[in-house]
Amino acid sequence: MPPQLSILIVGAGLSGLAAAIQCALSGHSVTVLEAARELAEIGAGLQLTPNATRLLQSWAVYPLIHAPCEPATCTVQDYRGAVLAHEDGFAENCRRKYGAPFADCHRVDLQQALVKRARELGVQVVLGARVCGLDFDLALEDREVGEDDGRTQVQVKVDDGRIWEVDLVVAADGLWSACRSVLLGRRDAPLPTGDLAYRIVLREEQIAELDPRLRDMVGTPGVRFWIGPDAHVVAYSMRGGSMYNVVLLVPDDLEEGVAKVEGSTAEMRALFEGWDPMCVAYLLPLPIHYSTFANGADARLTQLLSRVDKVDKWKLMHREELPSWVNAQSNLVLIGDACHPMLPYLAQGANSSIEDGAVLGLLLSPSHNPKFTSASQLSATLQLFQTLRKARGEAIARETFKQRKDFHMPDGKEREERDRVFAGWLGKKEELEKSKVEFPSRWTCPVVQPWLYGYDAVQEVEGAAGR
Template sequence: MGDAPTPQRLDIIIVGAGLSGLATAIQCALSGHNITVLEGARELAEIGAGLQLTPNSTRLLQKWGVYERLSGPCEPSTCTVYNYTGKILAHEDSFDKNIHRKYNAPFTDCHRVDLQQALVERARELGVKVVLDAKVMGLNFGKEKAGEDSEPPKATAATENGQSFSADLIVGADGLWSTCRSVFLGRRDAPLPTGDLAFRIVLELSQIRDEKLRKMVQEPGVRFWVGPESHAVGYSMRGGDMYNVVLLVPDDLPDEVARMEGSLEEMRSRFTGWDPVLTQLLSCVSRINKWKLMHRAELPSWINPQSNLVLVGDACHPMLPYLAQGANSSIEDGAVLGLLLSSTSSSPFVGKSQLPARLKLFEKLRKKRGEAIVRETFKQRRDFHLPDGPEQEARDQIFEKWFGKDIGEAFPSRWTCPVVQKWLYGYDADKEVEAALAGGEK
């Protein structure tokens, strides 16, 4: 008998150094491949504010050696839902401990930039080449359609500044306004408005004078205020030195405008009569931005016919912020793709000829889940934005009667819903891939 074949190192180009791209880069590098990340920005300072990391992604960040690099991650000890006047609809003490007990991984609030920097630092340690000021303008996939057991043709990516990169596989991780998606579809494919926008706010502790509010910020908890057509989310970051607030309201931006500076007067007037805790926080804000919330229709496939392009993250399943799963699901995507391209005891050799089958398996494992989460976010939006009236009263009665009990059906806050929380937070990318490969799937 001859020697077993040596695992093949694939040349993989990842378009975009956001969270999905860097997560994919890390797991693909750990799987033994040559990784180049092409990023259009001249420096990595991702725009954004806070984000919530749930156990389905924090267990991956811990495994990769990324979690401990985060700057002052805050694990919220409470989770509270208020109606817009400040009445408590639901409250959970020991939220952090309960999450650890159920999922063996933390629920953490952090700054998006801190996570991006931690990911890129780890990626570079693993030998990933991150090329900045490399905006991808064109892709060429070759003409051959890859068969089930044939090698896909080489793909190339051309950048705005005239560089060209060749790869066995291109991963389109370039976000909501994805160039890869448009090239894949053969037409410009703009995101669709949802009818909502977000005011995104980050407050330094020094901006907050009221002692009760300062104490609230320094004792991390997740807070939701739900009201007619709008809701607000607040949580601490960076060890309690910073507070993140997101206000979700009806969209009044022009069709062609995705983001612009907002009016403080307008923002505060929208929340007149809401809980004084929230309005006091809003009185501390000195500058505000408005972000149009966008979504996309589901794609028939995330893989091109040549099997040398695959889309991940917001390029194929952008998510509204109502369940905080956009970042978490993107990290899952990167982990599953990289794990499927690794050599294991049940699958000792992954090379170019295995790409078509492995990409199909990636799509099978991820597409249904990603699109299910997208649909669930719209349900959460509805439940949190009910106008005052019979439906809102019925929702509040469910909160009052059933919170904290396993009722076997959906709860109005999916953050603590015994049904939805399990399949969101309990997802384990490693076990998902292991089970698929052990079950005989290619």
């Protein structure tokens, strides 16, 4: 019989729920502890890329997501109105190249779909359970006489006095991970990146107030970027076009130690005054197409922001790379934002976290990893997990900073050279796809996009396990 572990996952975010589903499918007893008392509708939109959606499909989760939008187009636009890059049939192209969809959805819709599937598989999801104590050296009482494989269990305490004793703790407690500090033996706070985000969700009644052409844009799903000096904007439809997600990325002006505050809509609009103008009164020596509204209509970005009645400012944080994601006793492993948080500039925070959960659960399945035939092999299996995931997760995190550089260039020679690269490939999707050039937008880069979207967790595990 394959070994059955008792696994406790700290955190019911995307990485924790992904790990719960795959570990349950691998035959283990899984409990998820979540500090929040309810999985409320918080957060905003997120973009699901094929490296994650192929997993969601295999778990029968993707059909449970409420009205995901597969974008028909992907457009990068200069803050002064120039279309720098554009791809029609974007979602269709993703399915063709990677065999899985690219989709935009509300974060809570994905979380609820994951929770539903996890519970169907027998996972216990316990809300209102904040972990306050971890003891990694609990002796195994059911060990047979004379057997000593060096393993210990973990005792997990929550703040209301409940206790669990398990074989493995999976720390999926996010950016502000307490388990990370336990692993390091010291308090370890996130570090500021120098950027902050205004996160906006336009509701159906706000969309109804838009110019008819803007309503059509929202109702026809597409991913749109505006890029400019020290800032950029990303916007896309979700829930079948009934909501529009807008994220504004700008320099951080929050005080040290402040992670989130209510923002000023007037201040927000002032930061983007003059972006995406109605008309362009100058020419650049480049074959760049300018996209404008006629008949005196407001510029798209200006009009979108005019409908915002409330906004929060979120400081964007990151973490230094850890020497190890696994503790000395090999009964604690970190996944997701607890070990490799990343800027949102490639939409890979959620997607790489889902990858983490899948790879961990697959490695704990003898049918995918023939080397895992006994609980005594847990230590070696966690080391293999770290080998497979650490380099990729940290490399993606570094790549997000490179995307920030290319999207936030100030006016000058470097930006002009970037725009020449954009202009040279505008309207040449097939040629770009076949090339090996480093493209300024990694969303359609022929080098970076296949590396991100083409990742297959099952193939990764089975290849490493020698299947």
